[in-house]
Amino acid sequence: MYTDASEVPGPVALRLERVSKSYRTGNARVPALREVSLSVPAGTFTAVMGPSGSGKSTLLQCAAGLDTPDSGRVLLGSTDMSRLRRRALPAFRRDHVGFVFQSYNLLPQLSVVRNVTLPLLLGGRSVERDWLKYVLEAVGLAGLDERKPQELSGGQQQRAAIARALITRPEAVFADEPTGALDSAAARQVLDLLRHTVTDLGQTVVMVTHDPAAACSADNVLFLADGQLDGSMANASVRDITERVAYLGER
Template sequence: MSTQVLSPPVAAVRLEQVTKRYGSGPAAVTALRGIDLALPRGAFTAVMGPSGSGKSTFLHCAAGLDQPTSGSVWLGDTDISRLKPRALTVFRRDHVGFVFQAYNLLPALSVEQNITLPLLLAGRGADPGWLDFVTGAVGLADLRGRRPSELSGGQQQRVAIARALVTRPDAVFADEPTGALDSRTGRQVLELLRRTAEELGQTVVMVTHDPIAASYADRVLFLADGAFVGHLDRPSAQQVADHMTHLGEW
């Protein structure tokens, strides 16, 4: 009887020896130094590090918003670092969700129109069942006809999260998603991101400077001087804060 060999599951996000340099010659700045990372589907990962450690550069390279100087970035089974600009734009629109700190909602559009905007730009209609599910999951089922000006900051961030989910992306990237929110609303958004990973199986990658925010993640990765220098699994906020105090040693 033959033995079937199963291939390992494809990681949702994979970086292989990724470097990023800005400028050239003696004035060049290396923001990322040979990053290797694989994140499974359904994981909620936080990335922390001091100012200038490379957090934003990492997030932008992983999400396809910036091109690495060398190395490969994979989303699912696609090497996005090899795509030409137009192809990358189309791929990112269909396969990447991004949650900005500033929400980036269009004030003239309703909640539902803001959520489905990526589909409109792609010339696709929304799946009514999935749209109902997403808006319900983020607590916006009764607010779909409102404008952003009629919403609280937390509700606007929920719209941004729903917009990031509506295309069923390979991964959702969040850049300081609670930075402009009060602590109570921030907790609600973080709980939503965690439920998104746990209940929807969505891969979430979040950059944050806040140990409390990081403690909601399954794993916290620490960056220093453009390289990962450690991690904690399911840590408390105090454990994250304690770890951050030692990053200066790197």
């Protein structure tokens, strides 16, 4: 993780500049992010960790364009999402952002292939059959094109969700606790798949997780405490991450 884009040795996929966000609770406003600045290199896997209430989900939502900061800028590739008009943001997000939810968010009445290609169809874009075939093979769903979500295991459903996130060739894929609803074996497969999308497909992945075992799959782990950055680790072990999380906010 870099706080200055000039430090990144290569293209920058995502940049946050002094991003702040707060939410109203009764008559008070509660800060979720406090002037967070960071840059994520293209083609890397970043995990975001922090205790409950640290702002990690808000960070992910602002970075993905699902929420709007109160102040600061969010740039995805060369586009400043903070300056996009309200009507333009959903279309940009659909074409340039991939998002993987903990609960999969697949439509039960649609087949795997229709769930995967839904972002293209909603955007009025044609489906590249070769790319679709490649993505389905890459996530291990070849031959399961016409199955409905309820005919798949939890791990397979998350693989379909990852395929959907990849189908538009996005600038970045954001994953919110993608292994939270899976058993340990399926979780390991999903993490290996996310790793594969980075290593072999050149994708940029940013993942929120509470699990040090999941975070150690990432190239870099970003720590948040009380809405502020509290350091980062590169190529960290489970033990390193666990020990660091235990002392978040104490420095």
